Amino acid sequence: MALTPKLVLRQSQSLVMTPQLMQAIKLLQLSSLDLVAYVERELEQNPLLERQEAGEGAPRDEDGGSDGDWREPEQPGSRAEVESRLDTDFGNVFPDDAPNERERPEPAAPVEAGDWSGLGGGATFSSEGADLEAYVADRPTLADHLERQLALAVVDPVERLIGQNLIDLIDAAGYLREGVDDVAERLGAPVATVEHVLAVIQTFEPTGVGARSLKECLAIQLREQNRFDPAMQALIENLELVARRDLAALKRLCGVDDEDLADMLAELRRLDPKPGHAFGSEVLQPVTPDVTVRAAPDGSWILELVSDSLPRVLVNQTYYAKVVKTTKSETEKTFLTECLQTANWLTRSLEQRARTILKVATEIVRQQDGFLTYGVAHLRPLNLRIIADAIGMHESTVSRVTANKYIATPRGVFELKYFFTAAIAAADGGDAHSAEAVRHRIRAMIDAENPDDILSDDTIVKRLREGGVDIARRTVAKYRESLRIPSSVQRRREKQAARAV
Structure with a gap:
C-alpha cells in the first residue's frame, strides 16, 4: 500500500479544560483558609467584585438609594436532614483523574475567640473586626x-x-x-x-x-x-x-x-x-470546620454549612453598566467583559463548592451514623467509590471535596478523610470491620491488660478472632506500632518498673 497524504474526518470526544473549569476544580479542593485568601486576591484584582459581610444588606449608591443591580449568588441551604435527598441535581464537572488519598493526623478542635471590650477609653472590639495577630508580640526564634x-x-x-x-x-x-x-x-x-x-x-x-x-x-x-x-x-x-x-x-x-x-x-x-x-515557631492556625452536624429531636442528624468558612461576594452589575459606556478603546471593553465573566463564574463556583461539600458530607454522615451515635468502635469501612456511587459523582470529585475539609461532630472535629477506612474481613463471614475500629479495640485491650498477664500479639489476634475479626498477626503488630504502643516485652518491663517504684 502506497503512503500518500490524504484528509480523514474523525469524530471523537475529549475534555477541554477551560480556565473556568480549572478554577472550579481549584476552588473545590482548597481549604477554608486557602479559599479566603484566594477570594481576597480576586477582590483586589477584579473591580466588579465586592465582599459582603455577614448580616449586611445590598450596598447603596452615593445618594443613599439601594442599588438594585447588585447580584448576590444564591447560597445553598444551611440545613439538611441526612435522611432527605437534595433537590438540586449536580453534574460532575470535574475530570476523571486519580484521587489523591493521603493519611493525615487527626485535627485539633478549633478555639473560639470571644469579644474584647474595655480597651482604652471604653472602645470595644469584636472578635470579627479586630486582627488579634496584630497585638501579638513577635516571639524570637x-x-x-x-x-x-x-x-x-x-x-x-x-x-x-x-x-x-x-x-x-x-x-x-x-x-x-x-x-x-x-x-x-x-x-x-x-x-x-x-x-x-x-x-x-x-x-x-x-x-x-x-x-x-x-x-x-x-x-x-x-x-x-x-x-x-x-x-x-x-x-x-x-x-x-x-x-x-x-x-x-x-x-x-x-x-x-x-x-x-x-x-x-x-x-x-x-x-x-x-x-x-x-523558642519561637510558626503560629499554628486553628482548624475551622466547614460543616457541623448535630442530633435532631427525632433521632436523625442535621448538617449545617459553617457560614464563616464561606466567603460571600457580590457582582456590581450597575458599576459595570456605567463604566462600559465610558470605555474609549476595545481593550478597556474587553478587560471589563473578562472581569464580569470572571466575577460571575466565581460566584457560581463558590455556590457549587458549598453545595458539593454539603452533599458529600451528608452521605458520609448517613454512612457513619453508628460512629456518631456509639463511637469509633462502630466506624464502618468506607471508600471513595461508595460515596461517589451514592451521590452520582466521580471518585476524583469526592477526593477533592474531602481533602482539607473538616466536620464538627458531637464527638469532635474530624477531617472528612478520617471516615474513609480500609475493611477487615469478619471471621464469621458477616459484615467487614473498619481498620480504625480495630485499632480502637487493640488499644482498649492493651489499656485494660493485667500487669501480670501482658497480652502478646498472638493473644490479641486470638481475642479479635473470637470477637469476629479475621486479622493476621503482622497486621496487629502494624496497627500497634502505628498507635505507638511498645511490644509486650517492653510493656511488661515498664509496668514492673512502675510497680517497683
Whole structure:
C-alpha cells in the first residue's frame, strides 16, 4: 500500500479544560483558609467584585438609594436532614483523574475567640473586626536568641563567623545536624577552632543546644546542674537500656541500688530532650470546620454549612453598566467583559463548592451514623467509590471535596478523610470491620491488660478472632506500632518498673 497524504474526518470526544473549569476544580479542593485568601486576591484584582459581610444588606449608591443591580449568588441551604435527598441535581464537572488519598493526623478542635471590650477609653472590639495577630508580640526564634548570645560571648571575627555558620545548622529542636569536620572543610578553618566555637555555643541558653546527639544533649544539661557523675554518665551511655526498661542491667552498669536508680531515672525524665522547642515557631492556625452536624429531636442528624468558612461576594452589575459606556478603546471593553465573566463564574463556583461539600458530607454522615451515635468502635469501612456511587459523582470529585475539609461532630472535629477506612474481613463471614475500629479495640485491650498477664500479639489476634475479626498477626503488630504502643516485652518491663517504684 502506497503512503500518500490524504484528509480523514474523525469524530471523537475529549475534555477541554477551560480556565473556568480549572478554577472550579481549584476552588473545590482548597481549604477554608486557602479559599479566603484566594477570594481576597480576586477582590483586589477584579473591580466588579465586592465582599459582603455577614448580616449586611445590598450596598447603596452615593445618594443613599439601594442599588438594585447588585447580584448576590444564591447560597445553598444551611440545613439538611441526612435522611432527605437534595433537590438540586449536580453534574460532575470535574475530570476523571486519580484521587489523591493521603493519611493525615487527626485535627485539633478549633478555639473560639470571644469579644474584647474595655480597651482604652471604653472602645470595644469584636472578635470579627479586630486582627488579634496584630497585638501579638513577635516571639524570637532560636537562631535570633543564639545570635544575640554569640555577639556577647565571641569577640574574634573569625570565630564569630564560624559560630554564625554553626547556628545556621542548628535545627528547631536545638541539634547540630552536620559534622564538625564537614563544617571545618567547607569554611577552610581548623577542626580544633570549630570544636572550640561549638563548645562555646553549647554553653548558651537553652541548656543543651548545639548537641550532636541525644546523649550529648542530656550530658550538657547534667553538667550544667553538676550532676554528671560516673553513675549518671554510665546511665547516659546506655539509653537503649533505659528505653527497654532493663533495670537489672542498668543497676549492674551504673553500680547503684534500686533506690538510686529510681532517683536517676526521675532526674533523667526532668531533662529536656529538645531544648530548641522552647523558642519561637510558626503560629499554628486553628482548624475551622466547614460543616457541623448535630442530633435532631427525632433521632436523625442535621448538617449545617459553617457560614464563616464561606466567603460571600457580590457582582456590581450597575458599576459595570456605567463604566462600559465610558470605555474609549476595545481593550478597556474587553478587560471589563473578562472581569464580569470572571466575577460571575466565581460566584457560581463558590455556590457549587458549598453545595458539593454539603452533599458529600451528608452521605458520609448517613454512612457513619453508628460512629456518631456509639463511637469509633462502630466506624464502618468506607471508600471513595461508595460515596461517589451514592451521590452520582466521580471518585476524583469526592477526593477533592474531602481533602482539607473538616466536620464538627458531637464527638469532635474530624477531617472528612478520617471516615474513609480500609475493611477487615469478619471471621464469621458477616459484615467487614473498619481498620480504625480495630485499632480502637487493640488499644482498649492493651489499656485494660493485667500487669501480670501482658497480652502478646498472638493473644490479641486470638481475642479479635473470637470477637469476629479475621486479622493476621503482622497486621496487629502494624496497627500497634502505628498507635505507638511498645511490644509486650517492653510493656511488661515498664509496668514492673512502675510497680517497683
